[in-house]
Amino acid sequence: MNDNDVMNASLSPAPGCPQSNRVKLFHTSSPVGNKEDFYSILGVARTASQKDIKKSYYQMAKKYHPDTNPDDPSSKEKFAKLAEAYEVLSDEVKRKQYDTYGAAGFDPSRGGAGAGQQQYYRAGSASVDPEELFKKIFGEFSGGRGFGDFGSMFDQRPEFVMELTFAQAAKGVIKEMTVNIDDACQRCEGKGSEPGTKVSKCNYCSGTGMETVSTGPFMMRSACRRCGGRGSIMTTPCVLQTVKVPVPAGVEDGQTVLMSVGKKEILVTFRVQRSPVFKRNGMDIHSDAMISIAQAILGGTARTQGLYETISMQIPAGCQVDQTIRLQGKGIRKMNSYVYGDHYVHIKIRVPKKLSRKQQALMISYAEEETDVPGTVNGVTMPTGQTTAHPHGNYSKDKRSNIHTRN
Known part of the structure; x- marks a missing residue:
């Protein structure tokens, strides 16, 4: 899309989903009926979890990445199939x-069971650049990790999901979340109480951590219900701390960040x-903006909600x-850069359902001057045999005058 097609804040034909011409896509040419099963491509069961699918995709993509197989021309096709299946x-x-x-x-070219359903994806070609998909999922937050270092993270680090609003993901935010991981608290060094305070012996179990419970003729020993089996009571317990996650501007749904919590590392996946x-x-x-009929015909200015501010446009x-x-x-900032996308406003025209008598008279006067109406207009009388409104219709001037007088 060049400057002749669309100018800044000017009228242009509605684009579809603009894509950069610089992005080259890998395509597979196998027919739909002969396509290899996506689960088989990734080597996972049909009941596999999202974590297993992501892990398998990374391992397979690492194996068939074109950079690691420069002498194998088929690696590009295999790498593209993996992206197609994972997407x-x-x-x-x-x-x-x-x-x-x-x-x-x-x-979309086939009928059958899938016909009529919303088309999310076209079989036979990846709708994303496989390299960009790989970088989007694993590269942006890897901090320069190599393949070997990054691949083992799925087996060693707990994974959490953070919900984000559209605005938070687009503009970035520092958001708190509570995590439950097995790690010593840095504040209390794992003791469970505030630094400088003492731990008192539990009087309920006399410091043993166990209590005897009578159940009829039987006696049973179990963990003390008051101290939880510790044998001591923390008079000043350490306050649980939340984790602050720096969400970068431009993050997309499904992306994962690796971050440190104390001496541990966790994975946080964003859901936008x-x-x-x-x-x-x-x-x-993309967003819609409503304007009046007068604005559409005569032009003017209109205000629309932008991502960062309310925008006045011509x-x-x-x-x-x-x-x-x-x-x-005025679009979303590209992650880890200062490049911004654009905001496309799709114009909608508000047609009033009711008119005042004066407005109706004005519209009839306007209709009498139209010459390209494919049919008739209510309230405008046309000569016999004429199928369009006549530029000098027979609508009574006296009738219009009466309408103006009554208003």
């Missing part, structure tokens, strides 16, 4: 559709909520429904 199976909605309809459910206002396409965002005269105004640099 579907890592998304629960796409995965469910694939489990129900198979690859045919993603092919949908926005009632914006739709995201990479770094670009409406050109003759604006049409679903035409698009591009707000350059």
Whole structure:
């Protein structure tokens, strides 16, 4: 899309989902009916968890990455197939559709069970650059780790999920979360009480940590209910601390960050909520803006909600429904950079359901001047045999005058 197609804050044809021409996609040319099963490609069972799918994808992608197989021309195709399979199976909605309809459910050219369903994916070609997918999931937060170091993280680190709003993911945020990991508290060094305070013996169990419970004719020993079996009571317990997670601006749904908590490392996967206002396409965002009929015909200015602020934009005269105004640099910031996407505003025209008598008279006057109406207009009388409104219709001037007088 060049400057002749779309100008900053100017009218342009509505784009589909703009993509950069610099991104090269790997394509597979096998027909849908002969496509290899996505689960088989990743080497996982159909009941595999998302963690197992991600782990298997990383291991397989590492094995067939073109950089590690420069002498194997087939590695690119294998690497692309892995991206194709992972893109579907890592998304629960796409995965469910694939489990129900198979690859045919993603092919818009085929009928059958998948026909009529929403097309999330086209079988036969990866809809993302395999290299970009790999970097997006593992590279952005790896901190320069090599393949060997990063691959073992799934077996050693607990994984947590953090919910983010659309705005938090787009603009970045420092968000707190509570984690439950087996690690010594740095504040109390694992003692469980505030530094400088003493631990008192539990009088309930006399410091043994066990209590005797009578159940009829039987006696049973169990962990002390008051001290939890520790044998002591912390008069000033250490306060539990929450973890502050720095969420970078531009993070996408499903991305994972590796961070340290005390002496441990954890994985935090982001789940981004949908926005009632914006739709995201990479770094670009799309939204709708409502304008009046007068604004559409005569032009003017309109205000619309932006990601960072309320934006005033110019409406050109003759604006049409679903035409698009591009707000350059008002989109989402690319993660770990200072590059911003664009905000595309799709124009909607508000048609009033009721008019005052004066407004109705004005509209009838306007209709009498139209020459390209494919049909008739209520309230405008046309000569016999004429199928469009006449530029000098027979609508009574006296009737219009009466309407103006009554108003």
